[in-house]
Amino acid sequence: MTKNGLVDEKIGQRVRIERPSGYDASIWIRSVTRIFDFQKRRKPMSEEYRSMWNELGLDLDAHDMLLGVLGKGYQDIYLAQKDRPEGMGYFDFVLSEVHGLRIKELMDEKAAGRKVIGSFCVFVPEEIVRAADATLVGLCTGADFATEEVEKILPRNTCSLIKSAFGFKLGKVCPYLESADMIVGENTCDGKKKSYEILKDLVPNLYVMDLPQMKSSEGRAVLRAEYFRFKEAVEELTGVTIDAKRLKKGIEIVNNKRKAIHRLSLLRKADPAPISGLDALLANQVFFYDDPVRYTDSVNKICDELESRIEKMTGPFPKGAPRILMSGCPMAVPNWKLPWITETSGAVIVGEESCVGERGTRNLTDDSGNTIEELMQAIIERHFKVDCAIFTPNPDRLAHVEEMFREYKADGVIHYGLQFCQPYIAESMPVEKALEAKGIPTLRIDTDYGMEDEGQLKTRVEAFIEMVKG
Numbered sequence: 316m317t318k319n320g321l322v323d324e325k326i327g328q329r330v331r332i333e334r335p336s337g338y339d340a341s342i343w344i345r346s347v348t349r350i351f352d353f354q355k356r357r358k359p360m361s362e363e364y365r366s367m368w369n370e371l372g373l374d375l376d377a378h379d380m381l382l383g384v385l386g387k388g389y390q391d392i393y394l395a396q397k398d399r400p401e402g403m404g405y406f407d408f409v410l411s412e413v414h415g416l417r418i419k420e421l422m423d424e425k426a427a428g429r430k431v432i433g434s435f436c437v438f439v440p441e442e443i444v445r446a447a448d449a450t451l452v453g454l455c456t457g458a459d460f461a462t463e464e465v466e467k468i469l470p471r472n473t474c475s476l477i478k479s480a481f482g483f484k485l486g487k488v489c490p491y492l493e494s495a496d497m498i499v500g501e502n503t504c505d506g507k508k509k510s511y512e513i514l515k516d517l518v519p520n521l522y523v524m525d526l527p528q529m530k531s532s533e534g535r536a537v538l539r540a541e542y543f544r545f546k547e548a549v550e551e552l553t554g555v556t557i558d559a560k561r562l563k564k565g566i567e568i569v570n571n572k573r574k575a576i577h578r579l580s581l582l583r584k585a586d587p588a589p590i591s592g593l594d595a596l597l598a599n600q601v602f603f604y605d606d607p608v609r610y611t612d613s614v615n616k617i618c619d620e621l622e623s624r625i626e627k628m629t630g631p632f633p634k635g636a637p638r639i640l641m642s643g644c645p646m647a648v649p650n651w652k653l654p655w656i657t658e659t660s661g662a663v664i665v666g667e668e669s670c671v672g673e674r675g676t677r678n679l680t681d682d683s684g685n686t687i688e689e690l691m692q693a694i695i696e697r698h699f700k701v702d703c704a705i706f707t708p709n710p711d712r713l714a715h716v717e718e719m720f721r722e723y724k725a726d727g728v729i730h731y732g733l734q735f736c737q738p739y740i741a742e743s744m745p746v747e748k749a750l751e752a753k754g755i756p757t758l759r760i761d762t763d764y765g766m767e768d769e770g771q772l773k774t775r776v777e778a779f780i781e782m783v784k785g
């Protein structure tokens with residue numbers, strides 16, 4: 316082991332993990348050791364955070380169980396991949412510390428007087444949060460937890476994503492939710508809208524943001540009013556008055572991380588793809604948790620490495636491997652089921668038309684304005700372009716799926732709908748019809764977070780991949 320990196324050749328594959336800037340060497344070495352504990356199937360996180368989790372009110376036994384499952388899943392799905400870019404070591408590190416060091420950082424920020432805001436949706440403008448020196452974090456929504464308890468207060472036919480948010484709350488296993496000074500819910504789909512009426516009694520600090528359902532001038536006015544109301548709420552929470560200088564800085568920080576992840580996305584056009592879809596998805600998922608400046612730096616470093624892989628024509632899948640575009644509902648950590656099934660069936664995923672992917676990050680906020688009014692308007696315009704299926708009609712999404720299919724030289728589209736997600740499942744049929752009419756092979760998958768349908772999904776995905784191979 317060196318001070319800045321660690322090399323372990325005992326695990327069959329050489330792994331080198333660079334220490335990211337901003338991390339103390341001793342913490343880094345401890346954390347990297349924990350990554351190898353993942354690989355050796357030991358307990359993923361040590362005792363040192365237990366008092367912090369206790370103070371946050373987590374159920375330590377349930378939380379241990381969750382971390383055990385997460386560690387095992389990460390081992391089986393991520394660490395089992397071959398020819399990963401070395402830069403993925405950073406994301407392994409972040410995942411190994413997702414409930415540990417990152418929470419400690421948030422607690423330190425809070426102790427220094429800064430605020431943490433939790434969100435469930437890309438419509439919550441991070442620029443405004445950063446402008447007030449606060450931190451926006453995505454809340455845990457990617458795994459089933461305490462489902463029996465959840466189904467006592469939510470209808471069984473609610474999507475897994477919403478149930479997951481409630482399960483993490485009822486099971487007391489989400490340190491992000493427990494450390495948030497404000498939790499922002501948004502009136503997007505009916506499931507979320509109605510569930511916030513119940514969530515407000517479970518958390519002390521829920522703020523609900525209304526959102527338009529149509530891309531009309533009236534819809535834009537709703538978004539405008541809501542973003543100005545949100546700015547005021549953030550100012551009140553933080554005690555910081557957001558002026559143009561602060562907002563410009565907030566836009567710059569968030570734009571930089573969007574640019575970095577978009578750079579990574581564009582590199583996936585190469586054949587062979589320089590990175591697996593699973594690894595690229597992980598980078599997109601970490602977007603919602605990590606310190607934005609450190610994240611930007613780490614993604615750009617991995618992009619440099621991917622550029623050199625492209626020059627050498629190397630990657631985790633051979634040249635000519637079938638290329639798949641995923642489109643549909645967002646996949647939050649640790650929802651890796653469908654990408655894992657797809658990539659262990661011989662295809663490589665080259666893009667995600669999703670909020671944890673291009674839909675969430677492709678657009679930048681214009682930072683040329685000099686007044687609060689101009690900059691706020693730029694934030695409104697940027698977010699008004701997000702083509703979530705809650706909008707009606709929503710033609711831009713189909714156009715983006717087609718555009719990504721062409722640009723990323725995909726061979727087929729897998730449309731991913733979470734069971735009981737009305738907006739995306741309703742759109743999946745016209746999307747499939749329109750794509751098929753243009754000769755684009757499309758597979759519609761509706762699933763949940765359970766593994767019961769793994770075998771059935773694998774059979775369908777393998778057949779689809781065989782078909783697109785021609």
Ligand code: BJ8
Pocket residue numbers: 435436437438474475476477503504505506507644645670701703704705733735736737738739
């Ligand atoms: S902008 S996609 S992040 S709302 S899966 S809860 S839609 S029933 S997550 Fe989303 Fe914002 Fe839209 Fe993006 Fe409802 Fe569907 Fe569940 Fe969903």
